[in-house]
Amino acid sequence: MKAIRRFSVRPVLPEPLRPLQELARNLRWSWHPETRDLLRSVDPDGWTSGGEDPVRLLGTVTAGRLAALAADRGFLRRLGVAVEDLRDYLTEPRWYQQTDARAGGELPRAIAYFSPEFGITPALPQYSGGLGILAGDHLKAASDLGAPLIGVGLLYRHGYFRQSLSPDGWQQEHYPVIDPHELPLTPLLEADGSRARVSLALPGGRTLTAQIWQVQVGRVPLLLLDSSVAENGPAERDVTDRLYGGGSEHRLLQEMLLGIGGMRAVRAFCRLTGHAEPEVFHMNEGHAGFLGPERVRELGELGIGFDAALRAVRAGTIFTTHTPVPAGIDRFAEDLVARHFGEGGELASLDLQALLGLGREPLGAAAPGGQPVREGEPAPFNMAVLGLRTAQRCNGVSTLHGHVSRGMFAGLWPGFDAEEAPIGSVTNGVHAPTWTADATRRLAEGSRSDTELWELRRSLREQLVHDVRARLRASWRQRGAGQAELGWVDEVFDPDVLTLGFARRVPSYKRLTLMLQDPDRLKALLLHPERPVQIVVAGKAHPADDGGKRLIQELVRFADDPAVRHRIVFLPDYGMGMARSLYAGCDVWLNNPLRPLEACGTSGMKAALNGCLNLSVRDGWWDEWFDPDFGWEIPTADGVAAAEPERRDAIEAAALYTLLEQQVAPCFYDRGVNGAGLPGRWLEMVRATLDRLAPRVLAERMLREYITGYYAPAAAAHRAMTAEAAGELAAFAERVTHEWPGVAVEHVEPGNEPPTLGGSVSLRVRVALGGLEPSAVEVQAVTGRVDGDDTLAEPGYVPLKATGGPDLAGRWTFEGELTLNRPGPFGYTVRVLPAHPLLAHRAELGLVAAAAPPG
Structure with a gap:
């Protein structure tokens, strides 16, 4: 006979032992050996049988054992030391508060980090593989460095599956039910004591509601959205049932809840706790891509138009792609997306075609997630493409992966070589306190x-x-x-x-x-x-x-x-x-x-x-x-x-x-x-x-690279992108796009040749700019070694300067010199790019006009 309802009956801790709850509910114990040893000593057998989960341990320890510990002066001393150590860890200035390494500008006051999964500890089974483990290590490193991150994800009531084998070796899946009350979770509460909720509008007048759970990962709060609430119908209740489960519509709803609902959860959290509002928003893969359109909607309610709002959103957004494998990228039929974002659906105040355009794969491009889209075929809505189009800064997760990603998504920036695609790289790292065996750590600290x-x-x-x-x-x-x-x-x-x-x-x-x-x-x-x-x-x-x-x-x-x-x-x-x-x-x-x-x-x-x-x-x-x-x-x-x-x-x-x-x-x-x-x-x-190798692979190294190379520049761009500036940039982009068909490199007049090493080549270039002024463009000479096909390798970029005014035909003259610092085959070409101080990358608008090759 099975129970129809399950709940946990928790013992009441004696007053001297109340700090154990504080230690158990902050997941710092999962990477802090001294705290873990203390918790294990509460009941070593219960610790092992409970999967090394202190919340579960404290829910099952006997009253007799608790009474003995409450009278154990040695244990209470250790408990006091552990709690004070945790409180110091949570409040003392750390690297982020002390650093002067602000290469990209002033550090952001807060960063929201969105991921579909987080692997922090087996006691919180909300991960499937490397993406989630990386996300967990990212939060832990942020906590250790004092970086003000807010993690955002979903709470899956069945987590990822448990695996066993049949007699003939076939994988069997099992989905144990996860009770949030048995996990280190705390509900986010409104001022009146009710549970904080976020809601999404669905087609047919339905609503998807989720409650917000909070997990404390050291100094970092992690918000997890849970759709298993009474207000939902059965289908909506199951949206957060399993990690990476269900069909296309189920996955779409999960990603809408993560991106849109996650943004609303962040706003609620900051409103209720007084936490600083994020200036930077980091998408760990494309699953959270809808956070961009949600932020566009927020700005729209302030009277900012779609294009200007998109420019403002991009300024503070970072997108990290984790896979060069098409199966790892979510792609949805455009009509499915249109149904959920059309009339009566979510983000209904946005122009539907503009929103669909953000995720539409480009025609004929090397497919970023499948086969190339051909003329006349419906283009899928690609979540990685959505991420790339709504983030001004993007990266792969190793140097090689950055190179592969630039080639994979090059079709989004036609006219540019793949290596110029605005996708950088930050090589992943791992959290040493989590993954280093205690014995290895102890030996490393001595001889x-x-x-x-x-x-x-x-x-x-x-x-x-x-x-x-x-x-x-x-x-x-x-x-x-x-x-x-x-x-x-x-x-x-x-x-x-x-x-x-x-x-x-x-x-x-x-x-x-x-x-x-x-x-x-x-x-x-x-x-x-x-x-x-x-x-x-x-x-x-x-x-x-x-x-x-x-x-x-x-x-x-x-x-x-x-x-x-x-x-x-x-x-x-x-x-x-x-x-x-x-x-x-x-x-x-x-x-x-x-x-x-x-x-x-x-x-x-x-x-x-x-x-x-x-x-x-x-x-x-x-x-x-x-x-x-x-x-x-x-x-x-x-x-x-x-x-x-x-x-x-x-x-x-x-x-x-x-x-x-x-x-x-x-x-x-x-x-x-x-x-x-x-x-x-x-x-x-x-x-x-x-x-020599271990110091390179650390998550702290990875996070410092994100902070100085991505978060700080994104925060600076976010602050610079006022409503007025965003409107100006949007108008600039619209005008340049309109005038670009009239932009051309019409003639290149080289100086004396053949040149010698250490000398220079003078260039004089006539350029048609349509209706644009020279201040709206950058004219570049692109130089470098050439191969047998005259392809430039390891190119350098030399800006050319406008001289005088336009001629009678409206063409402008640009001049400059190329320094010849390498012997051997050498070549150059000339091109024109849009130029604006709020653009982060020369390929950002996807516009380029290059000199025609000879012949």
């Missing part, structure tokens, strides 16, 4: 002899072995095995064997089964008599991705083979708790995506924090920071490319096997170098990883 380092690595590997056995046993029991059949599990893995880890989501491009290309060769590696390898694998396929599920099943069936099952395992239900164990205990982190489809790949960064070496394709972050002292690169067969994917996989798998056979395993097992029975070169690489 690190080779012996100590090797003993640490073996100890962490041994802990991983015990964790693997426990998880594997539980998995086999779920698959139907009896306890008597599982004695072999006690022999799985060996704490002295080289251990590889591979754990991530399971889309096809991450190539979970590349290691299975040659099963016999893999078996030989696993069972080598002197230099064996053991591999732990984990990952979830999207519930709708049967292809990904087949890859898992293929891997599981291989790992089920009695001949190798003690050397390779698949662990179901990959999440943050398992990840920490893998990152700490593995010797080598394996990553073999199809290059360049891994935007960043932060799991290898987290492993590196613990001295784990990387073995990876040169993709994402590893492309920019690879060093032979940190690990190995898997050669890629880029020339084979997509035309022969099977051959490419075979070539790259063979390269992986060769690396393991000839370099990785021999390095780990070579114990004769230093005479102490230790692998000298291996330990040199571990030390280099900890000392």
Whole structure:
């Protein structure tokens, strides 16, 4: 018999223990070891059985235990120290309050950070993979630096799915119900004590209402919107049921709630708490893209027209794209979007066609999310395109991904080379206090002899072995095995064997089964008599991705083979708790995506924090920071490319096997170098990883780059973009666009040639400007080396100056000199661009007029 309603009966804490609630409800405990140790000591068994969740722990601890702790003077002293430490952490000035590193101008008073998922702790299961974990690390780093972020997301009543395996190795999904009252959440309340709400208008007179929950992540408030409220009908109540669940309309409603409802939640939070209103709005992927149109609507209510409001909104908005994979970008049928934003829907005060135009994919462009749009075909509404068109500053998440993104979205800026697309990059980072094992952290704070380092690595590997056995046993029991059949599990893995880890989501491009290309060769590696390898694998396929599920099943069936099952395992239900164990205990982190489809790949960064070496394709972050002292690169067969994917996989798998056979395993097992029975070169690489690589991969480094390179300039632009300035810029853009067909480079008159190194070339250019004045444009000479096709490489830009007035035909003359500082083939061209002090990038308006090539 099942209960029809569930709730938690919480004990009342004795007065001396009340501060425990303060510690438990601020998620700083999840990355602060001393607080975590204190909470664990309340009830060690309850801590473990409750999933290391202090809110759940305090809800189940016995009255007798509470009475004993309330009388324990030693415990109360530790509690007092922990609470004072938290209060100091929340109030003392930190880097943000003290820094003079204001390269982009005055720092913003507040920043709103929107993400569809946040991975902060397993106790708050609101994440599916790297995007959410990155968002969680972003908030934690902001808290540690004192940056005034407000996080905004959705509260999913079923979270992401829990994974198990069927007897034949097929992924099974389970969606446990999440009770907000059992989570570290506090409802946002109105002044009268009622719960704060936001509402969205839906077609047919329906309304989508959501309540606002608040989570405290150190110094950072996180607002989560929850549609499971009595005011909603059944369909609306289920909008926030599952992360990335449902069909197109369900996803559209989720993204409307995140962007539009999230903006309204931020306004309510600031009104009710007195928090500073954000000046900067950061979209972590396109899922929150509707926050831009919502802000346009807000400004419209102040009497500002659509174009001017859009310019004002763009000034303070940042968009981060996380994927070069089309399946990772949400695209909706335009008629579906029109139905929800047309008459009777949301944002009805906005011009519908103007709004649809913000997300419409350009005709014929290299598709940013699918096949190119052809003439006469309906153009999808693309959430990444919406993000790019409503943000003045955009970035990818590694140097390589920035390059890939510029090519992927180049069609939004026709006439410009892909590398000029206004998309920069900030390489992701990871939050060291979250992902570094306590033992690694303690050793890093003291001396690190080779012996100590090797003993640490073996100890962490041994802990991983015990964790693997426990998880594997539980998995086999779920698959139907009896306890008597599982004695072999006690022999799985060996704490002295080289251990590889591979754990991530399971889309096809991450190539979970590349290691299975040659099963016999893999078996030989696993069972080598002197230099064996053991591999732990984990990952979830999207519930709708049967292809990904087949890859898992293929891997599981291989790992089920009695001949190798003690050397390779698949662990179901990959999440943050398992990840920490893998990152700490593995010797080598394996990553073999199809290059360049891994935007960043932060799991290898987290492993590196613990001295784990990387073995990876040169993709994402590893492309920019690879060093032979940190690990190995898997050669890629880029020339084979997509035309022969099977051959490419075979070539790259063979390269992986060769690396393991000839370099990785021999390095780990070579114990004769230093005479102490230790692998000298291996330990040199571990030390280099900890000392030189780990400082680069930190989320604090990432956030400082966002603050100085994106947040500060965006705040300055936001402040400069008054209603008057926005109107002026909108009028400028309209006028320039109207006049641009009359703009042309009509003649280029070069100076004396051939030039010599160190000399210069004088240019005299006649330009037609239509009805524009020279002050409205910049005339540039674009210079650089040229290849055999006369394509400019590594171009430089030299502004040319207007001389005199227009001639009788209305043409203007511009002059300048090109300095020749490099020998060899050299070339130049001339072009005209719009120029206005409030434009952040030369390609921002997508207008350019270039000199015609000869012939």
